[in-house]
Amino acid sequence: FSPDEVTVIFVLGGPGSGKGTQSENLVRDYGFMHLSAGDLLRVEQVREGSEYGDLIRNHIREGTIVPMEVTVVLLSNAMSNTLVNGTANTSPARFLIDGFPRKLDQAIFFEETVCPSRMTLFLNCPEDVMLARLLKRGETSGRDDDNIESIRKRFRVFEKTSMPVVHMYEKEGKVVRVEATGTKEDVYARIREGIEGKSI
Ligand code: UP5
Ligand code: MG
DSSP states (O other): OOTTTEEEEEEEESTTSSHHHHHHHHHHHHOOEEEEHHHHHHHHHHSTTOSOHHHHHHHHHHTOOOOHHHHHHHHHHHHHHHHHHTOOSSSSEEEEEESOOOSHHHHHHHHHHTOOOSEEEEEEOOHHHHHHHHHHHHTTOOOTTOSHHHHHHHHHHIIIIIHHHHHHHHHTTOEEEEEOOSOHHHHHHHHHHHHTTSOO
């Protein structure tokens, strides 16, 4: 895609930092299309005829990262469908990509083969806060990875493998960093303040 056609903003942050929650707010107020890489993988995991079901299930439970070939195809197909079906609310279409890229090579591959990103919104949140949120959600979510063992593994992978992506974009001056503690409303107010004046 060319940047004339699409604007891509990544939403990054640890497990339970509020990526999904805050993306919904931005969709409502700014007409973004929201693509959660994790949600796309969970749909693909149970899709009849998918050859990746077991692979995705194992990675999600272990908190490890699914090979990017799988994820990038799901993301770029979802973007194409939006453009082909004309369901974008804005022109150029604006996409919030939540939970991707999770590794440096994924960031580079996506920008080279799909489209460059405009900005990254990074939700910074301490682990104890994220842990409490995820355990609470785990009471009802049915997510295979909302249990203490998987959560610990997700935290470790995030710190070791995904934070370098945030640091790379920070060096390029492309990150809006927001403290993701407090209520959902508090966090969203900080996000609005952070993106105000950015051309998105
Ligand atoms: N909540 C949110 N904000 C709150 C607040 N301010 N105060 C109180 N509660 C708050 O929020 C989590 C919970 O907290 C919810 O119950 C919410 O109501 C509450 P949510 O908005 O869902 O947070 P989010 O950051 O989206 O958390 P999520 O668990 O989705 O993050 P993960 O990054 O762990 O999950 P994701 O779905 O992105 O990935 C899951 C797995 O898929 C990965 O571990 C990996 O195995 C795989 N994956 C890949 O391999 N590649 C990818 O590109 C993407 C995923
Ligand atoms: Mg999420």
